[in-house]
Amino acid sequence: MTTVAIMGATVVDEDGERAGPVVVDQSTKQVVELDPAQADRELDATGCILVPAFVDLHVHLRQPGNEAAETIETGSRAAALGGYSAVVAMPNTTPCMDSAAVVTEVLSWAESALCHIKPSAAITVGRDGHALSPMGELVELGVRMFTDDGTGVQDAQLMRRALEYAGSLAADDGAEIVLSQHCEVTALSQGGVMHEGAWSARLGLGGQPAEAEELMVMRDIALSRLTGQRVHVQHLSTAGSVEMVRRAKAEGHPVTAEATPHHFTLTDACCADYDTVFKVHPPLRTDSDVDAVRQGLADGTIDAIATDHAPHTQDSKERPFDAAPPGMLGLETAFALANTELDLPLAKLLELMSTRPAWIAGLGGRHGCPIRPGQPANLTVIDLDHAWTVDRGRLASLAVNTPFHGRKVKGRIRHTIYEGEPVVIDGKATR
Amino acid sequence: MRHLLSIADLSADELVELLDLAESFDEIQHRSIPKVPALRGKTVVMAFFEDSTRTRTSFDLAARRLSADVVNFSVSSSSTKKGESLRDTVETIDAMGVQAIVVRHSSSGAPRQICEWTRASVVNAGDGWHQHPTQALLDCFTIRRRLGGLQGRHIAICGDINHSRVARSDVDAFVKLGARVTLVGPRTLLPDRWDDWGVDVSHDLDEVVSEVDVMYLLRIQQERLGDALFPSIREYRTRWGLTVDRARRLQPEALIMHPGPMNRGVEIDPEVADDGRSVVLDQVAAGVPIRMAVLYRLMGPGQFDDNRATVGDVELAPASGHEPDNKPLAQGVI
Numbered sequence: 001m002t003t004v005a006i007m008g009a010t011v012v013d014e015d016g017e018r019a020g021p022v023v024v025d026q027s028t029k030q031v032v033e034l035d036p037a038q039a040d041r042e043l044d045a046t047g048c049i050l051v052p053a054f055v056d057l058h059v060h061l062r063q064p065g066n067e068a069a070e071t072i073e074t075g076s077r078a079a080a081l082g083g084y085s086a087v088v089a090m091p092n093t094t095p096c097m098d099s100a101a102v103v104t105e106v107l108s109w110a111e112s113a114l115c116h117i118k119p120s121a122a123i124t125v126g127r128d129g130h131a132l133s134p135m136g137e138l139v140e141l142g143v144r145m146f147t148d149d150g151t152g153v154q155d156a157q158l159m160r161r162a163l164e165y166a167g168s169l170a171a172d173d174g175a176e177i178v179l180s181q182h183c184e185v186t187a188l189s190q191g192g193v194m195h196e197g198a199w200s201a202r203l204g205l206g207g208q209p210a211e212a213e214e215l216m217v218m219r220d221i222a223l224s225r226l227t228g229q230r231v232h233v234q235h236l237s238t239a240g241s242v243e244m245v246r247r248a249k250a251e252g253h254p255v256t257a258e259a260t261p262h263h264f265t266l267t268d269a270c271c272a273d274y275d276t277v278f279k280v281h282p283p284l285r286t287d288s289d290v291d292a293v294r295q296g297l298a299d300g301t302i303d304a305i306a307t308d309h310a311p312h313t314q315d316s317k318e319r320p321f322d323a324a325p326p327g328m329l330g331l332e333t334a335f336a337l338a339n340t341e342l343d344l345p346l347a348k349l350l351e352l353m354s355t356r357p358a359w360i361a362g363l364g365g366r367h368g369c370p371i372r373p374g375q376p377a378n379l380t381v382i383d384l385d386h387a388w389t390v391d392r393g394r395l396a397s398l399a400v401n402t403p404f405h406g407r408k409v410k411g412r413i414r415h416t417i418y419e420g421e422p423v424v425i426d427g428k429a430t431r
Numbered sequence: 432m433r434h435l436l437s438i439a440d441l442s443a444d445e446l447v448e449l450l451d452l453a454e455s456f457d458e459i460q461h462r463s464i465p466k467v468p469a470l471r472g473k474t475v476v477m478a479f480f481e482d483s484t485r486t487r488t489s490f491d492l493a494a495r496r497l498s499a500d501v502v503n504f505s506v507s508s509s510s511t512k513k514g515e516s517l518r519d520t521v522e523t524i525d526a527m528g529v530q531a532i533v534v535r536h537s538s539s540g541a542p543r544q545i546c547e548w549t550r551a552s553v554v555n556a557g558d559g560w561h562q563h564p565t566q567a568l569l570d571c572f573t574i575r576r577r578l579g580g581l582q583g584r585h586i587a588i589c590g591d592i593n594h595s596r597v598a599r600s601d602v603d604a605f606v607k608l609g610a611r612v613t614l615v616g617p618r619t620l621l622p623d624r625w626d627d628w629g630v631d632v633s634h635d636l637d638e639v640v641s642e643v644d645v646m647y648l649l650r651i652q653q654e655r656l657g658d659a660l661f662p663s664i665r666e667y668r669t670r671w672g673l674t675v676d677r678a679r680r681l682q683p684e685a686l687i688m689h690p691g692p693m694n695r696g697v698e699i700d701p702e703v704a705d706d707g708r709s710v711v712l713d714q715v716a717a718g719v720p721i722r723m724a725v726l727y728r729l730m731g732p733g734q735f736d737d738n739r740a741t742v743g744d745v746e747l748a749p750a751s752g753h754e755p756d757n758k759p760l761a762q763g764v765i
Binding site for chain 2: 201205323
């Protein structure tokens with residue numbers, strides 16, 4: 001099978017809306033100009049939309065080190081089922097992705113994945129905030145994003161140097177090198193296992209104040225101003241952070257930001273029964289923070305929806321709330337949640353989930369492209385009206401820690417085409 | 432009542448019902464054989480993931496006075512903190528077939544999580560900074576006995592409120608029973624928020640001390656010193672300790688309470704601890720009948736029967752050590 005005709009869908013991309021069909025070629029990995037009748041195979045997409053596949057700036061694939069929770073293979077399958085053709089893998093693996101050896105190994109595992117695995121790498125050796133990782137060598141291997149995700153770079157001087165050094169590195173594809181920050185001043189968040197507020201006070205759990213995030217957002221905006229370098233703010237979760245990013249953009253600083261589906265749908269009240277599936281960093285915040293994140297997504301303050309897909313074994317989540325690891329699944333539910341919960345036009349959703357994140361990750365030109373002959377064939381077919389209920393037992397991830405189990409959502413990924421190959425057909429992974 | 436996890440889960444009526452039931456059980460304590468067969472054949476497991484001599488002994492005595500079998504299952508908190516699944520531990524206990532698990536854990540919420548993994552009733556014997564419901568019940572019991580009730584009484588709770596499960600459960604219970612509660616301490620020892628707690632807050636003990644009916648002091652934990660919550664023990668005692676001088680300004684009928692163990696010379700001066708207004712030992716004594724009442728409500732006859740006899744109708748027949756084990760017990764008779 002080399003050519004596939006996608007029949008009956010409405011094509012939606014940056015060029016607008018139009019009727020299909022669209023033919024893709026697996027050998028050239030491109031959309032091609034071909035009579036659908038000549039294609040080797042047809043995929044029915046009647047009543048659906050055909051869009052550029054999604055790009056996730058933030059996933060934890062747990063390989064190497066915690067393959068009981070997820071692997072590159074299972075995580076890429078979850079991504080494909082979620083409509084993604086590319087994901088940026090976070091470097092907080094064991095060992096961590098701070099050297100050419102580990103990144104090379106990840107790239108070799110990624111070859112057979114069901115989507116494009118783009119490794120990011122640590123800013124500092126061992127993600128411990130002391131010495132710069134070999135950034136130049138890692139850029140040569142294809143790394144375009146650096147982050148100590150899981151923790152922020154606490155030392156302002158070191159962060160300044162990292163920004164300046166990254167700015168001196170040129171990638172062979174012309175993409176900018178971006179430093180991506182988990183914004184959390186740990187001295188202030190220390191001991192906090194949920195958002196600091198009325199719920200933490202009542203539940204007797206240590207709280208992380210919103211200001212622990214906002215102080216670092218503020219600092220990194222200042223460092224961006226100082227160095228002229230681009231800073232990407234990860235999983236922005238507070239109203240204050242949204243406002244600061246909005247102002248920084250208005251002032252012309254090269255700052256971008258992402259927000260997760262859980263931060264635009266859930267609040268700290270979810271922790272009321274100490275269910276560790278709701279433990280996540282940054283923590284679930286308040287209603288007004290959720291509203292601010294939604295507003296930020298709508299008005300362009302926040303560039304991208306990123307999942308922070310963080311699989312954890314059931315064992316580890318069955319510890320007491322303060323001892324359980326933070327994080328929740330996201331890949332297979334992100335689009336449906338955005339489609340159900342955000343009152344945004346489809347074109348805006350595509351910008352948030354595909355074109356902008358592709359550009360931020362240095363994947364523009366390969367993902368999030370317009371659907372035209374000669375362009376890469378990374379596409380997703382979505383049945384927007386398909387209502388379904390999230391079932392943790394039916395996810396492709398090895399882990400089951402979705403906070404959305406039992407939730408009714410609308411919009412189902414029907415087919416996903418990665419490099420011309422249908423990796424998901426009718427909601428099922430083909431391999 | 433299926434579990435006792437938090438005072439917040441109880442209505443004012445349920446609180447009063449438990450206090451009344453405890454009064455009935457208190458009478459048993461003064462008999463020559465302070466034991467009734469109410470929970471004979473039932474097994475209570477003491478799952479203490481955190482050390483506690485006082486609370487464990489009190490629960491142990493309460494269960495034995497109701498003729499329940501008591502098993503100790505000691506696990507160090509660290510084993511579950513370091514990675515052993517809490518669920519595995521609980522399912523191990525559950526598999527042995529028990530009717531109640533009394534849980535003490537250093538992590539807030541652990542008893543709530545445990546409910547998901549056992550068929551037994553779970554009694555929270557203190558979880559992290561969250562709740563210690565039987566402590567709140569025995570405090571209410573003590574105050575009610577001494578002052579006739581809590582309605583309209585002014586109670587000050589002074590000390591490390593934020594890190595205190597006693598404070599959280601006491602606030603819930605005192606407010607439900609109509610008391611006016613003032614939390615006293617520096618901002619660093621107060622919770623993140625208290626706006627929905629129904630309490631007043633003061634940073635000045637001197638302003639409060641002469642006005643209250645009950646002065647409730649919390650234990651200051653020396654290990655908090657490293658967290659820069661207050662400058663020194665000396666400064667804490669000066670500003671927030673119940674010193675001899677301050678105790679003089681308490682009303683003559685006021686009660687001095689403390690959940691124990693006391694740091695004499697820190698939150699309470701040694702002379703004040705032995706003051707005639709101190710009811711610290713009454714609190715300890717109230718622990719046994721309160722815990723008997725809780726265990727009985729959870730495991731006793733008719734626990735799921737909405738038509739069960741009211742507390743006032745319960746006949747307190749003495750236990751006979753010579754009864755054959757197969758003799759049926761009348762419903763509602765303990």
